[in-house]
Amino acid sequence: MLKTWIPGEAPEKEELKQQLDEARKKLYDLQMKIKEHKLPVLVLFEGWSAAGKGSMIGKVIKNIDPRFFKVATMSAPSEEELRRPFLYRYMCQIPEQGKFTFLDSGWMEQTTQEVLRKELTGEDYEKRIESIRRFERQLTDNGYLVLKFFMQIDKEEQKFRMDKLCSSQDTRWRVSEFDKWQQEHYRKCEKVYDRYLKDTNASTSPWYIIDARDKKWAELQVMDTLVSSIEVALQNQSHSVPILQNIFPLVKMPKLADVELAGKTIDDEEYEKELKKLQSKLSELHNRLYRKRIPVIITYEGWDAAGKGGNIKRITGALDPRGYEVHPIASPEPHEKARHYLWRFWTRLPKDGHIAIFDRTWYGRVMVERLEGFCSENDWKRAYNEMNEFEKELSDWGAVIIKFWVQIDKDTQLARFNDRQNNPEKQWKITDEDWRNREKWDQYEEAVNEMLKKTSTAYAPWHILESVDKKYARIKALKIVIKELEKALK
Amino acid sequence: MLKTWIPGEAPEKEELKQQLDEARKKLYDLQMKIKEHKLPVLVLFEGWSAAGKGSMIGKVIKNIDPRFFKVATMSAPSEEELRRPFLYRYMCQIPEQGKFTFLDSGWMEQTTQEVLRKELTGEDYEKRIESIRRFERQLTDNGYLVLKFFMQIDKEEQKFRMDKLCSSQDTRWRVSEFDKWQQEHYRKCEKVYDRYLKDTNASTSPWYIIDARDKKWAELQVMDTLVSSIEVALQNQSHSVPILQNIFPLVKMPKLADVELAGKTIDDEEYEKELKKLQSKLSELHNRLYRKRIPVIITYEGWDAAGKGGNIKRITGALDPRGYEVHPIASPEPHEKARHYLWRFWTRLPKDGHIAIFDRTWYGRVMVERLEGFCSENDWKRAYNEMNEFEKELSDWGAVIIKFWVQIDKDTQLARFNDRQNNPEKQWKITDEDWRNREKWDQYEEAVNEMLKKTSTAYAPWHILESVDKKYARIKALKIVIKELEKALK
Numbered sequence: 001m002l003k004t005w006i007p008g009e010a011p012e013k014e015e016l017k018q019q020l021d022e023a024r025k026k027l028y029d030l031q032m033k034i035k036e037h038k039l040p041v042l043v044l045f046e047g048w049s050a051a052g053k054g055s056m057i058g059k060v061i062k063n064i065d066p067r068f069f070k071v072a073t074m075s076a077p078s079e080e081e082l083r084r085p086f087l088y089r090y091m092c093q094i095p096e097q098g099k100f101t102f103l104d105s106g107w108m109e110q111t112t113q114e115v116l117r118k119e120l121t122g123e124d125y126e127k128r129i130e131s132i133r134r135f136e137r138q139l140t141d142n143g144y145l146v147l148k149f150f151m152q153i154d155k156e157e158q159k160f161r162m163d164k165l166c167s168s169q170d171t172r173w174r175v176s177e178f179d180k181w182q183q184e185h186y187r188k189c190e191k192v193y194d195r196y197l198k199d200t201n202a203s204t205s206p207w208y209i210i211d212a213r214d215k216k217w218a219e220l221q222v223m224d225t226l227v228s229s230i231e232v233a234l235q236n237q238s239h240s241v242p243i244l245q246n247i248f249p250l251v252k253m254p255k256l257a258d259v260e261l262a263g264k265t266i267d268d269e270e271y272e273k274e275l276k277k278l279q280s281k282l283s284e285l286h287n288r289l290y291r292k293r294i295p296v297i298i299t300y301e302g303w304d305a306a307g308k309g310g311n312i313k314r315i316t317g318a319l320d321p322r323g324y325e326v327h328p329i330a331s332p333e334p335h336e337k338a339r340h341y342l343w344r345f346w347t348r349l350p351k352d353g354h355i356a357i358f359d360r361t362w363y364g365r366v367m368v369e370r371l372e373g374f375c376s377e378n379d380w381k382r383a384y385n386e387m388n389e390f391e392k393e394l395s396d397w398g399a400v401i402i403k404f405w406v407q408i409d410k411d412t413q414l415a416r417f418n419d420r421q422n423n424p425e426k427q428w429k430i431t432d433e434d435w436r437n438r439e440k441w442d443q444y445e446e447a448v449n450e451m452l453k454k455t456s457t458a459y460a461p462w463h464i465l466e467s468v469d470k471k472y473a474r475i476k477a478l479k480i481v482i483k484e485l486e487k488a489l490k
Numbered sequence: 491m492l493k494t495w496i497p498g499e500a501p502e503k504e505e506l507k508q509q510l511d512e513a514r515k516k517l518y519d520l521q522m523k524i525k526e527h528k529l530p531v532l533v534l535f536e537g538w539s540a541a542g543k544g545s546m547i548g549k550v551i552k553n554i555d556p557r558f559f560k561v562a563t564m565s566a567p568s569e570e571e572l573r574r575p576f577l578y579r580y581m582c583q584i585p586e587q588g589k590f591t592f593l594d595s596g597w598m599e600q601t602t603q604e605v606l607r608k609e610l611t612g613e614d615y616e617k618r619i620e621s622i623r624r625f626e627r628q629l630t631d632n633g634y635l636v637l638k639f640f641m642q643i644d645k646e647e648q649k650f651r652m653d654k655l656c657s658s659q660d661t662r663w664r665v666s667e668f669d670k671w672q673q674e675h676y677r678k679c680e681k682v683y684d685r686y687l688k689d690t691n692a693s694t695s696p697w698y699i700i701d702a703r704d705k706k707w708a709e710l711q712v713m714d715t716l717v718s719s720i721e722v723a724l725q726n727q728s729h730s731v732p733i734l735q736n737i738f739p740l741v742k743m744p745k746l747a748d749v750e751l752a753g754k755t756i757d758d759e760e761y762e763k764e765l766k767k768l769q770s771k772l773s774e775l776h777n778r779l780y781r782k783r784i785p786v787i788i789t790y791e792g793w794d795a796a797g798k799g800g801n802i803k804r805i806t807g808a809l810d811p812r813g814y815e816v817h818p819i820a821s822p823e824p825h826e827k828a829r830h831y832l833w834r835f836w837t838r839l840p841k842d843g844h845i846a847i848f849d850r851t852w853y854g855r856v857m858v859e860r861l862e863g864f865c866s867e868n869d870w871k872r873a874y875n876e877m878n879e880f881e882k883e884l885s886d887w888g889a890v891i892i893k894f895w896v897q898i899d900k901d902t903q904l905a906r907f908n909d910r911q912n913n914p915e916k917q918w919k920i921t922d923e924d925w926r927n928r929e930k931w932d933q934y935e936e937a938v939n940e941m942l943k944k945t946s947t948a949y950a951p952w953h954i955l956e957s958v959d960k961k962y963a964r965i966k967a968l969k970i971v972i973k974e975l976e977k978a979l980k
Contacts, residue, residue, distance in 0.1 A: 032918055057811045066802060066816035066849060073812040080568055104812055170777050287660050312556060321547045322563040322594055326556035333824055359556060428522055 001197040002152065002190055007211040008221070016216055023223035027063045030230050035068060037234055038097035040144050040339070043226070044106030047151030048189075049179035050161040051212045056151065057102045059219050060226065069100035077110065083293075083351040085397040086110075086128070087135050091346040094139065096338035106148065107132055108196055113178070115192050116185075127396060129199045134389045136205045141241045141382060142340050145233040146205040149222060150197060151212040155186040240378035248388045249458040255449050259407055264466035264473075271471040278478040279318035285485045286319050286355070293353040294488055295399040298481065299361040302406025303444075304434045305416035307470040311406060312357055314474040315481060324355035329364070341365055341375070341383075342390055352398065361403075362387055366451045371443055384454040391460040400488045401460035402481055405452065406467045410441055491687040492642065492680055497701040498711070506706055513713035517553045520720050525558060527724055528587035530634050530829070533716070534596030537641030538679075539669035540651040541702045546641065547592045549709050550716065559590035567600065573783075573841040575887040576600075576618070577625050581836040584629065586828035596638065597622055598690070602682050603668070606675075617886060619689045624879045626695045631731045631872060632830050635723040636695040639712060640687060641702040645676040730868035738878045739948040745939050749897055754956035754963075761961045768968040769808035775975045776809050776845070783843040784978055785889040788971065789851040792896025793934075794924045795906035797960040801896060802847055804964040805971060814845035819854065831855055831865070831873075832880055842888065851893075852877055856941045861933055874944040881950040890978045891950035892971055895942065896957045900931055 957963035
């Protein structure tokens with residue numbers, strides 16, 4: 001793309017000044033529309049060193065109220081960030097609805113640097129591109145406007161600018177070792193950038209190459225693109241987006257009605273014996289996971305009062321508290337609701353070597369959010385694939401993903417609800433909402449069946465825990481966790 | 491303290507088991523009371539390597555629902571954390587109301603390690619102790635229960651445990667280089683720990699030394715202390731705490747009524763000239779600050795429609811967007827409200843070398859929160875000192891703190907309100923709340939006068955910006971910022 005790119009023609013000086021004034025005014029006016037329409041805008045500035053990414057951001061934000069934007073400077077990833085999936089630190093930065101985030105730079109720079117250092121080649125590169133494409137598509141599908149600018153200057157211009165920066169003590173530090181290396185290997189870099197731009201140029205988040213030689217002209221290009229893209233996005237907000245076909249290998253799941261619950265019991269003595277044995281085994285595995293730095297994600301979904309809490313406790317009882325975290329998921333807080341629905345899960349991912357246990361999960365999207373109308377039909381229908389993609393990302397990162405559905409029948413739930421209601425010590429566990437949800441049992445069952453069918457992938461299959469006898473379910477969960485961890489440790 | 495400490499006597503085995511069962515049940519029952527009474531509980535586990543901090547936390551949390559606690563493992567501070575004040579990463583971890591945070595370990599370990607490495611001596615050590623004391627007192631004053639455990643084992647027991655850990659490949663990694671060093675220098679460490687314990691033993695957050703040789707006995711000591719401390723804290727929740735006397739050097743401030751507004755104007759031509767000159771100067775200073783890694787905190791308070799936003803814009807217009815962030819402060823979100831009121835400011839502190847600009851600040855505590863009754867009288871009366879302490883902490887860290895009060899008179903406000911109301915493009919800037927606040931002008935004025943008087947410290951004085959002519963105020967702000975930065979760069 002870079003090589004075939006034809007720079008536009010800059011208007012005359014006066015004309016340019018006038019157009020720039022207009023664009024600035026438009027952007028200023030648009031910020032309130034963005035807020036009203038709850039449009040989140042993510043702007044990436046990529047490009048050559050010394051092409052003026054930083055100062056461009058400085059000019060753009062002059063037209064926006066500080067309440068409505070954030071600038072994030074992404075330097076080399078920290079230790080902590082390196083222990084999480086590649087996209088983690090970018091996902092953490094996405095804006096709330098009605099606001100801008102400007103990234104200097106986005107995920108291109110880190111990726112192309114890894115390519116130039118020969119750390120990312122062949123199939124790994126393909127995988128990375130695939131995951132970036134999915135990431136960008138998920139953002140735009142979920143209503144984000146994603147704008148990608150590549151600031152272009154040629155080799156001579158770059159040399160001229162770097163020499164100038166290096167000539168003063170106050171600015172010398174701005175030229176990094178990599179910048180110098182890039183200047184020396186301009187052609188090589190150009191090839192890598194060109195390929196990346198081509199590989200990630202999507203119609204919903206296209207690249208805009210900016211002729212950055214003249215600063216005012218560059219500003220006009222950026223401002224015009226910003227303004228027109230925002231206008232388009234505001235018009236399209238109510239549009240639905242295609243529901244993609246599943247491309248991930250699925251594992252066949254039974255319907256809930258066909259899950260045999262009778263006879264799934266264990267006697268107390270056997271339970272105590274097994275529990276002790278399995279917990280000690282799990283404890284040992286936890287040590288080994290930590291040393292091998294394998295991340296583990298265990299998720300629980302299930303009927304109210306199915307026994308999720310007690311089940312989780314038997315897992316954590318075997319774990320070193322320094323190496324795991326339980327995330328109880330309630331309804332989202334305002335700052336969470338204002339972002340991509342997976343944001344609050346991305347930001348809770350464990351470090352490698354650690355275990356994260358989610359008590360309720362992202363699958364709320366296709367259960368409660370679907371049934372209560374908290375998202376549109378297009379939203380939840382799209383979510384199956386989005387969650388498969390999310391888990392694929394985690395799986396490719398090296399994570400073990402274990403998903404539990406804790407199953408009971410309607411009568412068992414009623415008995416437990418009544419028990420909670422009548423027992424002062426347990427009353428806090430039961431709310432009106434639980435009773436309301438119970439009335440929608442059949443609708444939930446249908447939604448769960450669809451979820452199990454569409455999201456039980458080979459890399460992140462669902463496991464059903466028959467929990468009329470809670471002890472049976474606990475032992476079964478421990479056995480599954482142990483089996484999956486042993487597989488990963490091989 | 492360690493040397494004079496006399497271990498209690500453990501009960502007989504059967505008795506111990508029974509007491510432990512009781513304590514566990516009590517803790518289980520207390521968790522709901524904690525939630526009901528919105529008590530936040532911060533539990534620190536410090537002590538010797540191999541004394542069993544981690545496994546103790548593991549045992550304690552077995553009695554608590556995962557929704558109500560978090561465990562934070564504080565290893566050596568990361569690069570990012572080292573670029574912030576010492577207490578930053580601990581403040582980030584404090585629990586919400588109604589929840590526990592368990593720290594393994596707290597701020598003792600980092601401090602004593604620095605002492606042992608001879609990085610923290612003499613006056614710096616004294617300063618550190620002072621800031622830790624303040625930190626703990628601020629937490630308890632604001633309703634936190636802070637529990638500090640020191641897990642004690644003697645030299646022989648430690649050797650025995652470490653040898654055992656080292657004998658197996660699966661556990662060898664748990665013994666760090668520092669652990670080995672500590673075993674070799676047990677007496678030296680003991681002296682340092684002893685001094686620290688003495689220096690930070692306050693009646694509101696006392697130390698509990700736990701005899702950790704026998705695990706069950708250690709658990710009982712911890713559980714009993716937890717239970718009884720929680721019970722006391724629940725009884726004391728509505729207690730007020732003493733308002734401390736000011737110990738910081740204050741700068742005399744005029745009353746708002748005595749601030750001369752007339753004649754504080756600038757003509758347009760002069761303004762444009764000055765603005766350009768000052769912004770270019772500031773831009774240059776920003777570079778130097780970055781290189782010298784000096785953190786800068788600029789705060790804005792002032793009447794509604796006083797011109798804070800436009801003033802901030804003239805500062806940021808001169809700055810590289812990669813090196814600053816503007817934090818517009820609105821009313822707190824639920825997760826912010828549930829914590830110490832300074833938490834949301836601590837977590838927004840800049841890295842060293844960066845500038846953070848706060849559009850409204852922690853001083854909301856003594857203005858809107860005071861006048862609207864969002865906190866108790868004891869709370870806001872205590873806050874003057876708490877904010878002086880907070881800013882002292884920042885100043886000791888090396889931060890430049892510049893606090894602006896943007897001043898206009900009541901008529902000017904009315905004119906600007908009307909202008910906003912009548913101008914469709916500006917209507918979003920005015921809300922019913924603004925009109926309501928205006929009605930309380932006199933009460934606000936009194937509160938502001940008290941605030942200026944009590945919180946204008948030598949290290950973080952207030953500056954008044956006369957803003958009937960906004961341009962005058964902008965030039966004045968730029969000049970003050972430049973002057974303060976130049977002072978810091980000397």
